[in-house]
Amino acid sequence: MEMKKVLVLEDESSIRSFVVINLKRSGYEPIEAETGEQALEQLKQNPDIKVALLDVMLPDIDGFEVCRRIRASDSKIGIIMLTAKAQEMDKVTGLMTGADDYVTKPFSPAELTARIDALFRRTGAEDPQEDKGELRHGPFRLNTRNRTLEKNGERIKLTQIEYSIMKLFMDNPGRALSREDILNAVWGRDYFGELKIVDVNIRRLRIKIEDNSTIPTYITTVWGYGYKWGF
Numbered sequence: 001m002e003m004k005k006v007l008v009l010e011d012e013s014s015i016r017s018f019v020v021i022n023l024k025r026s027g028y029e030p031i032e033a034e035t036g037e038q039a040l041e042q043l044k045q046n047p048d049i050k051v052a053l054l055d056v057m058l059p060d061i062d063g064f065e066v067c068r069r070i071r072a073s074d075s076k077i078g079i080i081m082l083t084a085k086a087q088e089m090d091k092v093t094g095l096m097t098g099a100d101d102y103v104t105k106p107f108s109p110a111e112l113t114a115r116i117d118a119l120f121r122r123t124g125a126e127d128p129q130e131d132k133g134e135l136r137h138g139p140f141r142l143n144t145r146n147r148t149l150e151k152n153g154e155r156i157k158l159t160q161i162e163y164s165i166m167k168l169f170m171d172n173p174g175r176a177l178s179r180e181d182i183l184n185a186v187w188g189r190d191y192f193g194e195l196k197i198v199d200v201n202i203r204r205l206r207i208k209i210e211d212n213s214t215i216p217t218y219i220t221t222v223w224g225y226g227y228k229w230g231f
Contacts, residue, residue: 003028003029004027004028004029004050004120005028005029005030005031005046005048005049005050006023006028006029006030006031006049006050006051006052006053006116007030007031007033007039007042007043007046007049007051007052007053007054008020008023008030008031008032008033008053009033009034009036009038009039009052009053009054009055009058009063009066010034010053010055010082011034011035011055011057011058011059012055013034015055015105016032016034018109019053019112020032022109022112022113023113023116025109026113026116026117028116031046031049034059035058035059035060035061036058036060036061036062036063036065036066037060037061039052039054039066040066040069040070043070043074043077049077050077050078050119050120051077051078051079051080051116051119051120052070052077052078052079052080053080053082053112053116054066054067054079054080054081054082054099055081055082055084056081056082056083056084057084063081063082064081064093064097065097067079067081067097067098067099068097068098070098071097071098071159075157075158075159075160076159076160078100078101078116078119078120078122078160078161079098079099079100079101079159080099080100080101080102080103080115080116080119081095081099081101081102081103082102082103082105082107083102083103083104083105084104084105095197095200095201095204096200096203096204098159098204100119100122100159100160100161100201101115101118101119101187101193101197102197103115111192114190114191114192115191115192115193117190118187118188118190118191119160121188122160122161122164122186133145135167135170135171137170137173137229138218139151139152140170140209140218142163142166142167142170144167147160147163149163149166149209151209156208156209157208158205158208161186161187161201162201162204162205162208164185164186165182165186165201165202165205166205166209168182168185168186169219169227169229170229172229173229173230174228174229174230175228175229176222176225176226176227176228177226177227177228177229178225178226179195179198179199179225179226179227180195180226181226182198182202182226182227183195183197183198186198198226202219202227205219206218206219218230
């Protein structure tokens with residue numbers, strides 16, 4: 001059985017060891033780093049890391065920059081930001097640089113593990129029921145075999161979460177999906193997070209796929225409810 005590797009980037013050793021102990025207890029293999037540079041080095045040496053836990057406040061480059069650099073070369077890995085401040089701005093910045101999720105300190109081990117489990121299911125999960133083929137809609141072609149998206153023949157780099165949202169929309173054209181529907185389908189029913197994560201991921205997805213993300217025509221907002229795919 002392959003070890004489930006998780007990168008733990010945290011410069012405070014007490015927090016890092018707390019996270020590491022709990023991950024080991026849950027059957028993960030933590031790979032530790034205390035600076036951004038170390039984290040990037042560990043990722044090079046361990047290309048099989050599936051999820052990265054990145055602290056925002058670091059002594060060298062901040063977690064957002066680490067996230068940006070990881071995403072530049074890897075759209076598949078799951079990324080969770082650890083933020084000490086419950087500031088909304090931080091969360092949004094982290095998500096816009098390509099994180100899939102964020103956890104605010106202090107957090108419970110159960111909460112953190114549940115978040116990591118949810119991302120692991122996303123990144124490793126080749127869904128056996130997944131129809132092998134593609135979904136087409138307008139200029140979009142979603143290849144469900146290799147989990148890629150093209151718009152007018154051009155490849156668009158998506159994170160695993162963005163791919164899952166895209167597939168959910170293309171499987172349900174014209175249907176209004178509530179934020180709860182999207183959260184349950186993409187993150188899983190046992191996910192502890194908040195609905196805002198749906199909005200930020202959709203904002204990021206719109207930047208990638210819309211002709212003009214300020215006037216979205218593919219993913220439209222259903223006010224007070226959720227979102228709809230269709231044009």
